[in-house]
Amino acid sequence: MSSADEYSDDEIDYYDEDDEGMLVDDDESASEMELDNFSEGASKKKIYEVDYESLSQAEVEKQMKSDVDSITSIFGVAEDVAPLLLRHFDWNKEKLIEKYMDNAATVSVAAGIAPPEKAPRRPAASGGRLHSSSQSSKESLIGPRRSSRRTASAATKSSKSKVLERVTPQVHNESFVCPICFDDTQTEFLSLVCDHKFCKSCWAAYIESKVKTEAESWIACMAEDCDVVAPDNFVKQVLTGDQRTWERFHELLVRHYVSHRPDLKYCPYPSCTYTVSCSITRASLATQVPIVTCGNSTTHKFCFGCNIDSDHRPVICAVAKMWLQKCHDDSETANWIKSNTKECSKCQSTIEKNGGCNHMTCKKCKYEFCWVCMGPWSEHGTSWYNCNRYDEKASKDARDAQSRSRASLERYLHYYNRWANHEQSKKLSVELYAKTEKKMEEMQMTSELSWIEVQFMKKAVDEVIKCRTTLMWTYGMAYYLESGNEKELYEDNQRDLERAVEDLSELIESPLDPEVIKTLRQKVTDRTVYVTKRNEIVLEDTARGFLEGRWAWNVPVAGLD
Amino acid sequence: MAVSTRRLQKELAEIKNQGTPVGIQLLSAENFQEWHLSLEVLGDTVFAGEVFCLRFRFDNQYPISSPAVQFVVDDKWKAPTHPHVYTNGHICASILGNEWSPVLSVISVCVTLQSMLASCKKKELPPGNDRYVRHAPDNPKKTRFEYDDDTV
Numbered sequence: 001m002s003s004a005d006e007y008s009d010d011e012i013d014y015y016d017e018d019d020e021g022m023l024v025d026d027d028e029s030a031s032e033m034e035l036d037n038f039s040e041g042a043s044k045k046k047i048y049e050v051d052y053e054s055l056s057q058a059e060v061e062k063q064m065k066s067d068v069d070s071i072t073s074i075f076g077v078a079e080d081v082a083p084l085l086l087r088h089f090d091w092n093k094e095k096l097i098e099k100y101m102d103n104a105a106t107v108s109v110a111a112g113i114a115p116p117e118k119a120p121r122r123p124a125a126s127g128g129r130l131h132s133s134s135q136s137s138k139e140s141l142i143g144p145r146r147s148s149r150r151t152a153s154a155a156t157k158s159s160k161s162k163v164l165e166r167v168t169p170q171v172h173n174e175s176f177v178c179p180i181c182f183d184d185t186q187t188e189f190l191s192l193v194c195d196h197k198f199c200k201s202c203w204a205a206y207i208e209s210k211v212k213t214e215a216e217s218w219i220a221c222m223a224e225d226c227d228v229v230a231p232d233n234f235v236k237q238v239l240t241g242d243q244r245t246w247e248r249f250h251e252l253l254v255r256h257y258v259s260h261r262p263d264l265k266y267c268p269y270p271s272c273t274y275t276v277s278c279s280i281t282r283a284s285l286a287t288q289v290p291i292v293t294c295g296n297s298t299t300h301k302f303c304f305g306c307n308i309d310s311d312h313r314p315v316i317c318a319v320a321k322m323w324l325q326k327c328h329d330d331s332e333t334a335n336w337i338k339s340n341t342k343e344c345s346k347c348q349s350t351i352e353k354n355g356g357c358n359h360m361t362c363k364k365c366k367y368e369f370c371w372v373c374m375g376p377w378s379e380h381g382t383s384w385y386n387c388n389r390y391d392e393k394a395s396k397d398a399r400d401a402q403s404r405s406r407a408s409l410e411r412y413l414h415y416y417n418r419w420a421n422h423e424q425s426k427k428l429s430v431e432l433y434a435k436t437e438k439k440m441e442e443m444q445m446t447s448e449l450s451w452i453e454v455q456f457m458k459k460a461v462d463e464v465i466k467c468r469t470t471l472m473w474t475y476g477m478a479y480y481l482e483s484g485n486e487k488e489l490y491e492d493n494q495r496d497l498e499r500a501v502e503d504l505s506e507l508i509e510s511p512l513d514p515e516v517i518k519t520l521r522q523k524v525t526d527r528t529v530y531v532t533k534r535n536e537i538v539l540e541d542t543a544r545g546f547l548e549g550r551w552a553w554n555v556p557v558a559g560l561d
Numbered sequence: 562m563a564v565s566t567r568r569l570q571k572e573l574a575e576i577k578n579q580g581t582p583v584g585i586q587l588l589s590a591e592n593f594q595e596w597h598l599s600l601e602v603l604g605d606t607v608f609a610g611e612v613f614c615l616r617f618r619f620d621n622q623y624p625i626s627s628p629a630v631q632f633v634v635d636d637k638w639k640a641p642t643h644p645h646v647y648t649n650g651h652i653c654a655s656i657l658g659n660e661w662s663p664v665l666s667v668i669s670v671c672v673t674l675q676s677m678l679a680s681c682k683k684k685e686l687p688p689g690n691d692r693y694v695r696h697a698p699d700n701p702k703k704t705r706f707e708y709d710d711d712t713v
């Protein structure tokens with residue numbers, strides 16, 4: 001299902017109507033918004049939205065199939081062969097065609113569809129010892145850059161047959177025993193084009209281990225140094241009766257394909273198999289935030305442009321990433337200032353004073369200093385417990401550095417605390433939904449309102465949570481905004497949204513008074529409409545600011561001039 | 562019977578019937594979880610006169626998954642000084658990792674390692690040995706070695 005807006009699921013032909021690109025002017029859409037059509041969504045793409053399409057696994061497989069079919073017909077190869085050729089070239093059709101036209105035999109060996117023809121045997125080494133020939137040729141097997149099993153050499157080939165000779169019991173045609181399990185009750189044997197025969201049960205264990213443990217879909221023959229690869233049909237045949245591994249194998253094939261297509265991205269939510277198609281360019285990430293939702297669930301919201309698995313609008317990817325990194329790096333320091341500890345002036349690690357003595361030794365770097373003046377202890381001579389060096393230069397410098405870092409930390413905490421507060425409230429949304437549902441039931445019983453009519457409560461909660469996400473990210477962005485008029489206007493919009501959200505939030509969480517349910521309904525509905533408008537304003541104005549290059553940053557931002 | 566047990570029984574029987582290659586001896590194989598073998602490099606090499614002990618650990622996925630193989634380092638044994646052997650006995654060899662094939666066996670691993678030592682011209686520790694040893698997991702299979710050196 002295609003959807004640029006989580007509320008517009010049923011508007012499939014939406015994109016065909018709108019191909020004006022990003023600069024759609026939709027000033028009116030916010031003012032026309034009414035509570036009742038929240039769930040229908042706006043009919044026009046908003047300035048902060050991008051075009052995209054959600055694809056099911058079957059739909060992606062259809063795309064893969066069309067690539068496979070075209071290769072099959074161009075090269076006139078078997079149906080099983082084309083997928084391996086494409087996979088070997090990471091689905092780069094042009095490169096495959098070029099290389100295959102150039103040297104089909106080499107490409108076939110590299111892509112694991114044919115064993116190297118008559119690999120010339122290495123002359124046996126000195127002889128005499130039981131394993132000499134296998135030894136000398138096996139040097140290349142170990143340690144050093146063995147690129148991969150996909151590049152076999154004549155030398156390793158011959159070594160393999162040696163090893164096989166050793167482990168394999170005499171092969172009688174009538175009683176073949178699998179050289180891996182030696183289980184003589186096995187009756188079904190399979191081999192790839194290389195003719196290395198193994199029992200079906202060993203193949204199954206091997207493929208299962210590759211697929212499940214290694215998440216590997218490129219399954220080379222089990223024989224040592226054999227680079228022939230199992231085509232899909234072979235895997236399917238081996239995995240009859242193990243539907244789950246087969247499905248996982250299929251998923252891995254699709255993931256591999258998707259990961260090599262810049263216009264596709266796999267849904268990052270656990271055990272989701274949907275893909276989103278979006279043709280946004282790297283360069284446009286400086287002005288656009290490509291938030292998409294997969295067709296599996298409206299909660300599967302993620303950014304097509306970066307690895308953040310949630311809606312980080314209105315902040316562009318580069319700034320959002322910087323902010324998350326900052327929060328990650330500073331979480332320890334932030335705790336420090338809260339708990340009134342000090343930091344070692346040498347290694348910056350946190351020190352807690354837990355006795356009367358001013359002589360502190362940093363646990364981490366062993367730096368000794370004075371708790372009172374923060375200066376080095378070595379300069380305190382014998383004035384134990386009694387600091388008289390508060391104004392000495394070394395002590396002053398240490399304190400200045402600390403107060404500077406304190407000031408910058410306090411600035412950071414200003415934004416961080418607000419960010420964290422909205423994040424915390426969002427996390428409690430599950431409980432809020434549960435509480436709200438109870439209230440809705442209560443309303444139904446104590447008033448004449450129907451279940452449909454009490455939905456205004458749920459819609460209000462939806463809106464509050466959505467706006468808290470916006471607010472969170474506006475604080476992340478504000479931290480990096482250069483002060484000035486633009487930032488002030490930005491913060492005005494932010495403040496208006498925040499007030500509106502807190503008002504609505506308070507209203508929906510306050511205890512129910514059966515007397516005034518009708519009034520409450522009107523109030524909540526009005527405030528929800530207002531909150532929605534304020535959120536639109538923040539999202540639109542910020543997006544427009546990016547397009548106009550209106551935002552100035554107090555740090556260099558990757559991808560921006 | 563687990564495939565790993567049947568397979569190791571078979572390998573053990575083969576060792577008992579056919580013996581081991583020169584320079585390789587089975588020290589202990591009391592169960593199907595852990596075996597010890599001694600390894601000696603014959604002829605004129607930098608390891609002439611030294612004997613090493615290899616410890617094999619098998620899980621029940623063997624031989625589909627590779628055994629955990631390392632040189633024993635204790636009061637009695639030490640690891641060879643070799644650019645692919647860390648001083649804690651861990652070995653950086655692709656056949657124990659991404660080049661493992663289920664047709665390989667305990668003996669073929671020993672033979673391979675014997676030849677790795679035999680071709681060594683100069684006793685040298687792997688680069689970053691100290692750092693690796695300090696942080697190494699107990700089981701070498703948990704390490705993701707990079708097979709990035711072409712000169713054995």
Ligand SMILES: [Zn+2]
Nearest residue numbers: 178181199202
């Ligand atoms: Zn078997």
Ligand SMILES: [Zn+2]
Nearest residue numbers: 194196221226
């Ligand atoms: Zn093969």
Ligand SMILES: [Zn+2]
Nearest residue numbers: 267272294300
């Ligand atoms: Zn999804």
Ligand SMILES: [Zn+2]
Nearest residue numbers: 303305306317
């Ligand atoms: Zn992003």
Ligand SMILES: [Zn+2]
Nearest residue numbers: 344347362365
């Ligand atoms: Zn310190």
Ligand SMILES: [Zn+2]
Nearest residue numbers: 370373387389
């Ligand atoms: Zn002092």
